[in-house]
Amino acid sequence: MWYEILPSAAVIYAGLFLPVVSTWAIHKLFQNGNPYRRDRNVPFNMNLILRDEEVINGNTYVLQGLEAIPDE
Known part of the structure; x- marks a missing residue:
């Protein structure tokens, strides 16, 4: 059944x-x-989130690899 x-x-x-x-x-x-x-209220996590947004040009939903990190 x-x-x-x-x-x-x-x-x-x-x-x-x-x-x-x-x-x-x-x-x-x-x-x-x-x-x-991830929690934006914790200062350590906020620093990591800001770093990630800076590295990937502000859009956290677009996956990018090492080519997104500028050569200095």
Whole structure:
């Protein structure tokens, strides 16, 4: 019957859901209560974010490699 698929579907959904939840929980525990990886309120992280924005010309969503770093 159709309901025999439910246990295997539950295992698959758990396998897809658990990494997302565990990552969120680990970051919440070890990042001073912030469930996300980067926090602009912490001065050290803010310096890293500003450095990254300067290196990649202000757009953090466009991936660039070593060619984006200017030669001095």
